[in-house]
Amino acid sequence: MDQFTINLLFVGGSFALYFGIAFWARAGSTKEFYVAGGGVHPVLNGMATAADWMSAASFISMAGLIAAGGYANSTFLMGWTGGYVLLAMLLAPYLRKFGKFTVPDFIGDRFYSRTARLVAVACLITASVTYVIGQMTGAGVAFSRFLEVDKNTGLMIAAIVVFFYAVLGGMKGITYTQVAQYVVLIIAYTIPAVFISLQLTDTFLPAIGLFSTHTESGLPLLQKLDEVVRELGFRDYTADVDNKLNMVLFTLSLMIGTAGLPHVIIRFFTVPKVADARWSAGWALVFIALLYLTAPAVASMARLNLVSTIYPSGPTEQPIEYAERPDWIQTWETTGLIKFEDKNGDGRVQFYNDTPAFKDEATTRGWNGNELVVNRDILVLANPEIANLPGWVIGLIAAGGLAAALSTAAGLLLAISSAISHDLIKGSIKPDITDKGELVAARVSMFLAIIVATYLGMNPPGFAAQVVALAFGIAAASIFPALMMGIFSKRVNSKGAIAGMLAGLLSTLVYIFIFLGWFFIPGTANLANTPDNWLFGISPLSFGAIGAVINFAVAFTVSTMTEEPPKEIQDLVESVRYPQGAGGAVDH
Amino acid sequence: MSDHSINAEKYWQANLRLILGSLVVWALASYGCAILLRPLLSGIHVGGTDLGFWFAQQGSILVFIALTFHYAWRMNKLDEEFGLQE
Numbered sequence: 150m151d152q153f154t155i156n157l158l159f160v161g162g163s164f165a166l167y168f169g170i171a172f173w174a175r176a177g178s179t180k181e182f183y184v185a186g187g188g189v190h191p192v193l194n195g196m197a198t199a200a201d202w203m204s205a206a207s208f209i210s211m212a213g214l215i216a217a218g219g220y221a222n223s224t225f226l227m228g229w230t231g232g233y234v235l236l237a238m239l240l241a242p243y244l245r246k247f248g249k250f251t252v253p254d255f256i257g258d259r260f261y262s263r264t265a266r267l268v269a270v271a272c273l274i275t276a277s278v279t280y281v282i283g284q285m286t287g288a289g290v291a292f293s294r295f296l297e298v299d300k301n302t303g304l305m306i307a308a309i310v311v312f313f314y315a316v317l318g319g320m321k322g323i324t325y326t327q328v329a330q331y332v333v334l335i336i337a338y339t340i341p342a343v344f345i346s347l348q349l350t351d352t353f354l355p356a357i358g359l360f361s362t363h364t365e366s367g368l369p370l371l372q373k374l375d376e377v378v379r380e381l382g383f384r385d386y387t388a389d390v391d392n393k394l395n396m397v398l399f400t401l402s403l404m405i406g407t408a409g410l411p412h413v414i415i416r417f418f419t420v421p422k423v424a425d426a427r428w429s430a431g432w433a434l435v436f437i438a439l440l441y442l443t444a445p446a447v448a449s450m451a452r453l454n455l456v457s458t459i460y461p462s463g464p465t466e467q468p469i470e471y472a473e474r475p476d477w478i479q480t481w482e483t484t485g486l487i488k489f490e491d492k493n494g495d496g497r498v499q500f501y502n503d504t505p506a507f508k509d510e511a512t513t514r515g516w517n518g519n520e521l522v523v524n525r526d527i528l529v530l531a532n533p534e535i536a537n538l539p540g541w542v543i544g545l546i547a548a549g550g551l552a553a554a555l556s557t558a559a560g561l562l563l564a565i566s567s568a569i570s571h572d573l574i575k576g577s578i579k580p581d582i583t584d585k586g587e588l589v590a591a592r593v594s595m596f597l598a599i600i601v602a603t604y605l606g607m608n609p610p611g612f613a614a615q616v617v618a619l620a621f622g623i624a625a626a627s628i629f630p631a632l633m634m635g636i637f638s639k640r641v642n643s644k645g646a647i648a649g650m651l652a653g654l655l656s657t658l659v660y661i662f663i664f665l666g667w668f669f670i671p672g673t674a675n676l677a678n679t680p681d682n683w684l685f686g687i688s689p690l691s692f693g694a695i696g697a698v699i700n701f702a703v704a705f706t707v708s709t710m711t712e713e714p715p716k717e718i719q720d721l722v723e724s725v726r727y728p729q730g731a732g733g734a735v736d737h
Numbered sequence: 738m739s740d741h742s743i744n745a746e747k748y749w750q751a752n753l754r755l756i757l758g759s760l761v762v763w764a765l766a767s768y769g770c771a772i773l774l775r776p777l778l779s780g781i782h783v784g785g786t787d788l789g790f791w792f793a794q795q796g797s798i799l800v801f802i803a804l805t806f807h808y809a810w811r812m813n814k815l816d817e818e819f820g821l822q823e
Contacts, residue, residue, distance in 0.1 A: 223793035227767045230798045234763050237805045238756045360784025369785020387786045396772050422823045427809035434805050438798050445794040729821045
């Protein structure tokens with residue numbers, strides 16, 4: 150059986166499973182569409198949250214970025230797990246106690262203002278749509294590879310599948326489907342990693358293998374990797390970073406963004422009790438960590454394997470001839486995600502870091518520039534092929550990557566559609582809308598969100614994980630501070646919250662758009678996105694943390710200058726702090 | 738102030754102390770050991786690299802898990818102590 154057929158079987162089989170479950174558990178009422186009737190066990194909820202959370206960014210893109218950046222990109226690992234600590238302690242239990250459907254519900258009630266609710270809707274939609282762009286980028290890469298088509302065709306197919314998938318089920322369908330998706334994606338991620346860890350280090354667990362001895366050379370794996378990449382002019386894999394401020398802010402931005410993302414927060418509305426909301430956050434983190442502890446091993450091992458493939462006799466010897474390149478390079482070339490150009494005309498594949506510092510070395514070796522460009526988003530998907538693993542493992546990883554992209558895209562589309570149909574239309578514009586009308590509005594808004602995300606996904610403002618990181622920055626700067634102040638301060642009033650959210654959102658968006666193009670439309674950036682242009686060396690990816698500080702500062706200042714919130718609001722704040730009498734998610 | 742509200746106030750203060758303590762550990766593991774203090778810890782070797790690298794790619798995640806479960810366990814006990822459990 151050829152690889153294409155195997156991929157089709159695995160992807161087709163896993164999709165049949167998800168659609169089957171989605172159909173079996175399809176949402177009957179609006180309430181089920183949003184919160185699954187409030188009756189999901191913490192472990193299952195944790196698993197579903199993990200699937201919802203681990204998107205194309207975690208599965209497809211992250212290890213590739215770590216492989217390329219080494220230690221410097223550990224930010225993704227810490228940022229996307231550390232946020233659960235904040236979520237578990239600062240938000241989840243209290244929002245569960247509050248017991249409504251959505252994030253704007255809470256902000257609208259707590260800040261007793263329709264404007265606050267609308268601003269929250271705007272923040273939520275901005276963050277979620279940006280996030281979906283990242284998902285579509287990743288899903289497009291996965292589809293283009295396994296159907297062996299151009300990346301834009303892959304993106305279109307991804308858009309169609311995601312739309313039907315998200316429309317079919319609401320939260321209830323999605324919760325059970327996502328448990329299945331979690332199982333598929335974690336198996337798909339782990340199995341190739343175990344194979345590769347055994348090949349390279351004789352260690353079964355990849356997380357241990359990362360810090361073990363490289364069997365072939367007898368050196369520690371990371372030391373070997375440092376040496377190999379150094380020979381080709383790259384920075385040491387484990388090298389420390391110079392700009393610690395940016396690293397700290399980026400990590401912080403991802404962490405508080407995690408705790409501010411509506412599709413994750415909404416998960417904690419679906420557990421029966423406040424105590425379960427706390428456990429759920431813990432379980433979600435455990436299930437996420439299973440992948441996140443494997444990812445750095447995948448990253449370093451894939452980097453080492455990639456170099457060994459191009460330089461079979463070591464980086465100081467001749468690279469492979471282009472005519473004899475492995476099949477996987479050829480397949481990825483058809484997607485346009487690997488590009489080769491024989492700059493010195495010797496028929497060999499020179500792959501190195503083309504910097505002024507390495508110029509002399511390159512000239513001595515007769516090299517005339519780096520000839521192989523490998524898109525970072527393909528590394529995880531290509532990893533089993535690079536390591537010559539059996540065909541079924543490659544099929545499995547294609548299925549896993551798509552599960553990751555689809556589950557998150559679906560969860561996000563749900564958050565967007567509920568923001569528009571429930572918070573915007575029912576909550577503000579047309580309160581007397583019927584249940585049926587609300588569902589129709591939900592589906593139309595999903596459709597529009599996909600169109601926008603697909604259009605922008607064709608020329609994404611970065612690799613999948615970077616686009617997703619932007620979404621986190623936006624959520625960090627806008628939603629998280631408002632939620633936190635709503636719970637921990639009785640003094641912050643509606644004017645403060647509105648001013649804070651707007652200041653955080655706008656400052657972050659403007660900073661991002663200046664470097665990455667207005668509304669991410671290619672060619673509209675004011676300044677080149679290079680460290681020299683950044684304010685105090687803070688990258689647009691890290692600015693969310695600054696946006697959050699601005700949000701807090703503005704909200705407190707405005708609140709102290711204006712009147713105290715009314716008594717009943719202070720009582721509301723008091724009541725979310727104590728678990729007793731949480732009840733089910735309240736229909737309203 | 739009624740007994741009930743004094744009790745509730747104590748519960749909230751205990752919660753805030755627990756959160757603060759947890760956040761100190763959270764920040765020390767990630768921003769501390771993994772990033773800012775890495776040069777200081779570079780003398781401690783772990784599998785071909787240093788302790789800071791280990792914290793950045795593995796250690797901090799393990800600390801986060803421990804913190805989250807510890808918080809859930811402590812708070813659920815606190816709910817019972819104060820008679821606030823559901």
